Amino acid sequence: MPLDRVSRDDVERRASSYERQEPSRLLDHGAACCREARRWFVALDASMAQLRLSSPAPAWIREQYEWGPSPWPLHWCEALGRDTLDSGALALLYAESFAARGLRVYQAQTLQLYSAQDCEHWGVTWEGRESGWIHAPLVYREVNVVIARGGEASVWDPAAGGWVGYPQPYGYAGILALRVASPGDELIRFRGAAVPTNQWHFSEELE
Ligand SMILES: [Zn+2]
Numbered sequence: 001m002p003l004d005r006v007s008r009d010d011v012e013r014r015a016s017s018y019e020r021q022e023p024s025r026l027l028d029h030g031a032a033c034c035r036e037a038r039r040w041f042v043a044l045d046a047s048m049a050q051l052r053l054s055s056p057a058p059a060w061i062r063e064q065y066e067w068g069p070s071p072w073p074l075h076w077c078e079a080l081g082r083d084t085l086d087s088g089a090l091a092l093l094y095a096e097s098f099a100a101r102g103l104r105v106y107q108a109q110t111l112q113l114y115s116a117q118d119c120e121h122w123g124v125t126w127e128g129r130e131s132g133w134i135h136a137p138l139v140y141r142e143v144n145v146v147i148a149r150g151g152e153a154s155v156w157d158p159a160a161g162g163w164v165g166y167p168q169p170y171g172y173a174g175i176l177a178l179r180v181a182s183p184g185d186e187l188i189r190f191r192g193a194a195v196p197t198n199q200w201h202f203s204e205e206l207e
Contacts, residue, residue: 003115003172004137008206014111014135015177015200023107023142023181024088026076033077041080045097058097062161065090069129086130088142090158095144098156104147106188106197108155111138111177113170138176145180145188153188153195166190170205177202 028034048060068084079089091107098105119136126134133140143164144156155166155175166175167190180188182197195201 003113006113006137006176006206008202011111011138011176011202011206012200014138014140015179015202018109018140018179021109023109024072024074024086024092026079026089026092027073029075029077034075037077037080041076041093041096042100045100049097049101057156057163058094058101059161061090061093061097062158065093067159067161069126072130086133087157087159091142091144094156094158098144098146106145106147106180106182108143108145108178108180110141110143110155110175110179111135112141113137113174113176114139114172143175147188151189153190167193167203167205170203175203176206 028038045058045060048058065082066084067087067090070079070082070084070086070089072088074089079085079093085093095105095107114137116136119134119139122134122139123131123136141157141159144158146154146156148154153166155164155178156162157164157173160173164173164175166178170176177200178195179200180195180197186197187194188197189195
């Protein structure tokens with residue numbers, strides 16, 4: 001599947017269009033509906049964690065929820081009752097789950113490279129919904145950055161339901177830009193490289 005090349009200028013321009021957009025946030029009604037929904041989620045996640053002691057990643061979430069459109073704004077009770085959730089909503093559920101496993105986790109925004117065919121396909125399936133995240137061949141996706149014991153960061157892609165390499169070669173689903181959100185500015189360590197939070201970081205392979 002051939003991938004279109006994109007220049008660093010293109011990626012920087014696209015990233016700057018997200019300058020003011022923060023990662024997604026689930027809202028809470030502050031009432032029994034959301035309280036019970038979250039309690040259900042935490043209990044289910046804890047039992048899944050016990051069942052899969054060998055896997056530190058909460059894989060069950062993607063088995064429960066298809067990756068697809070979510071309406072925003074979205075409350076906890078609504079999110080947990082849906083069949084499909086977008087990457088932002090999934091990232092929030094995964095964040096809860098990673099944190100419950102005692103891991104430090106950050107929400108992050110990415111621009112990833114996909115094929116024109118994928119982008120076209122998603123454009124059709126998300127038609128009429130929020131499809132503003134598709135900028136063929138780039139797509140905007142929210143991910144989790146998880147800090148392993150030892151301080152090294154890994155990227156969990158909630159839409160794909162798996163770990164992705166970062167930085168990684170200029171290839172399919174490659175992360176060409178990454179912005180890790182944190183309350184204060186920090187440095188996150190990816191394979192020896194220190195990446196500052198709260199600002200876009202671009203793949204060094206871009207020309
Ligand atoms: Zn609610």
